[in-house]
Amino acid sequence: MATRWGCVGPGNISQDFFLAIQDNLPSSDHEFVAVASTNQERAQKFADKFKFQKAYGSYDELAKDPDVEIVYIATLNTSHAELSIKMLEAGKHVLCEKPMGMNHKQVKQVLQVAKDKQKFFIEGVWSRFFPSYNKIRQELTNTTVGDVKLVNVNFCVPISEIERVKNAKLGGGGCLDIGCYAIQFACFVYGEMPESVTAVGTMLGDVDESACITLKYKNGSMASLVYHISTISVITATIIGTKGKIEVHEPFYCPTKVTTPTGTFEFPLKENKYCYPNSAGLHYEVIGIRECLLKGLLESPKMSHYDSDMIHQIMTEVRRQIGVKYPDFD
Template sequence: MNIGILGAGKIAGVMADTINRMTDVKLYAVGSRSWEKANAFANEFAIDKAYGSYEELVSDDAIDLVYIATPHSHHYEQMKLCIEHGRNVLCEKAFTYNAAQAEEIAGLAAKKNVYVAEAIWTRYMPYRQMINEILEFGVIGDVRTMTCNLSYPISNIERLTNPELAGGALLDVGVYGLNFIVMHMGKDISDIESSVMMHETGVDGQESITVKYRDGRMAVTTHSMYGRSDRKGIFYGEKGYMIVQNINNPQWIDVFDCEDRLIRHVDVPEQISGYEYEIMESLDMIRQGQFQSKSMPLSESIYMMKLMDDIRKGWNKK
């Protein structure tokens, strides 16, 4: 099946290298806002077709799936463009700028009968089920508290500090923390509280978010664009605790008892980059005639956008 990449930046390069190392899939085309950039990208990754506009890319009927690798400020319009041309879409996170946009995309996809999914890779990785099995089997007992964090020194990147480009820590790195919580703690949420420090440009520079559950459980996630964090996810149980190394791309899982003794170490399966899982599932769904992902259905993307909308409302930030 043929993949087309919309965008020719850093993330597009990671995906291109990943697809080129996969089987039963071909990296067929790339589209950029300039032919020169698209052509350079195509030469670097041995791609057949290079298009100097997104319109040309999505007009190519040989493409089975378009992967959108641009900043999230542009996702809404670019997904609409793909859907209008009947192209199946795998769109990078954050899916859209807000829930209203996500709902409109879901409606358009249903009307046109095309596959649309959010490419938040942690939703597709095998570690997700590995963590949930440890929790379900009660290895660390009843878990009522969980913490996670994701921060990088990225405040020098213009798109992250520019309000017009939907900048801010929440949509770029915070989306991973919130998804991690929902994947492993569920959605029976009673309340969300947050504290934020704004960047001088008016976007959120760093925040701490507390998610409270109706059954008394609690999860806390922190995000920042100013420094590197340990990126750990930790589940605290009555019989011990579990540490996930790097919630953004898990490397291993360690389980400890109440005496801080390591009782289980689980390595995450070897992978190309981690991006391959979302590609494999998308193509499987398309082959089966399905129009949504099983790991990240559109209802879940809309739900996550609503959570982030509510958080930003508390900051008086639309």
């Protein structure tokens, strides 16, 4: 039986998401049922492009559609939690683009509703499903680098002039947009909350432009994470241990190449007219979600509710230390 998709928010990332499915996965496995926008014409245009069966001019209409099994939410950051709760309460499974909430409080609320309604929920940290990340998991399990002592991540990209990034009312700022990827990488490697979180950063108007974050873990291991939205592009990650290191080639959050103590491994993607780098890799996430649904799981072992809770605890603390406040949420 096909996984029956609904789309809420037909923007650029949604285009990449459904193009990745069309390009890489069997049509018999995925059915595009309905797309919803606050603009009927925009929804219809998206439906025509990707051959969705229905187009709605409101999110409520999609929530009421009995044919939709799982909803992909890709609206502005500020509406993620509200729409996730709406769809979960309507009996839908949910894949919500990162960040799933504006703060840790919202994240806990969403996860509780998912638990109460017994519906599958996942935050769209697609990185976790890439073959390169599977290779990293394998190397860490086999301790080829020895004991991990340090994780270094740099996520710097010149995106400060994008309206949604520089506007606090739209849920902008570096942490929610790109810093989350750096933080999730450290959480991916260590798999536990750090003992301490230390952050210093700079502001660009009402949003955070940059931060240097240090995470210290109970065994003395560290993570050094940097993000910046006003520099040239540097998107690297390295795991350093007592016996070796793992280099995740750029861009580390959607990598097609990784170098480990056992060799260099490449996982090429099929190219097409995507809006963002390596978006074809979104199909890995879709495969993982379909497997979970077929097994009746309520969360993914690769990106669990515990993972989201941990990431957002750290993110909320980072923003507190920098001094970022969102008028309607903090």
